[in-house]
Amino acid sequence: MQKPIYILNGPNLNRLGLREPKIYGKTTLADVEVHFREAAKEHPIEFRQTNSETQTIDGIHEAIDKASGVVINPAAYTFTSLAIFDALKIFAAPIIELHISNIHRREAHHHNSYFCPLGSIGVTFK
16 A cells, blocks of 8 residues: 655645735635645545644654655745754655745745755745
């Protein structure tokens, strides 16, 4: 049996489609989930969203024990959470950091991801 890929989404991503559509577009998180499930085909995925830093860390800890990889959009925690960074450092399998907007074309406070030093692959949706 294949280990799932964990897809972890951070704060406010449950408001996609309504939140700042000029930046994030009109795609909802449910649309994003459909995209991932279609792309994964038969490979199992565990798709989650939380507004809680604690629940994000708990999801990473679960992935450490159960997952073959993590795709994470930590949202605002990208720029603020050493706790999530420390949890991801424990994860030995591939990590992909994913953002909907290009964080390097946004305001200066969006330019420095804590997760880049992990060797994560940065991907932008939009």
